[in-house]
Amino acid sequence: MDTRARTCVLGGEEVPLRPKEFDLLSVLAAHAGTAVSREDLMAQVWDENWFGPTKTLDVTLASLRRRLAQTAARTEPRADPPNISTLRGFGYRLETDRLETDRG
Template sequence: MRTPQDRSPAPALLVIEDDDTIGRHLDTGLRSHGYSTTWCRTGSEGLAAADTGLPDVVLLDLGLPDADGIDLARELRSRHPDMLLVILTARTDEIDVIAGLDAGADDYLVKPFTLSVLLARLRAHLRRLPAGHGGRETAYRVGDLTVDTRARTCLLGDVEVPLRPKEFDLLAVLARHVGAAVSREDLMAQVWDENWFGPTKTLDVTLASLRRRLQQAGLDSRPPVDAPSITTLRGYGYRLDEDRG
């Protein structure tokens, strides 16, 4: 994988899988398709590799010998909020899938799966990342608003805005594309799940709560400041503007 001083243009993948056959198949297959791959067989090794190697994507098996996969997914997401996390699991119960996604996973694959399906999923995820993903910014400044995706902090003026996880993720996507229209579908895919088939009302509710929290933080700042406006684009989506709301 990459080091902070030497970032390879090839997407860096960390495979955390204790099964020798599956792990070797993934390691060999991904390398043959141009990915830079590191394979770890335990959760502790995988967590250490994620901290030092800065992978773009982690493929995480839930059935590890030394760690609960859901807990490990939650820890990985906490330490590395920008990384793509794909869960590999033999569990087919809906509750297990939901638990993995709620723990911070971006996607999941149920074993057995083919390499071609995994490659297609990876291409779909990586297409949505900004150009130069490996060296992309982690802090975005829009007027008096600063969103730091690595530290997962949001500051408006001199006030840290207390955001729920989905509120923060939603703001981070809008801040990353400041001044550009972002469709409802893209927001649902990036903040919730690309396979989301439920009502998108949850997006509107989250956005309304985000606006209220930003407005209150602006009033609490000394001196008071205005938050950048989040413009509703009827029939399309939303846009975070440089001008004040």
């Protein structure tokens, strides 16, 4: 990830991410290997004044995972997408294996 250019490259191909998907991945990458609560993700990606349902987070994360997997499937040789683990009842964690980030 290049946070300054707001790009994410996987297997040599840029992943087409929507703004909230990029923001979500950026927060998870900044805390790679660490559990991030749903509340913290909502506050950092949408802001602490968001009054909508947290289902928004689930939908955005599902879309992010799908885009990463689709891009990985198009690369040759096939790249492995980053693994975002669901921590039931708490939040999510971006696993640190195969992760390269430029936090600018």
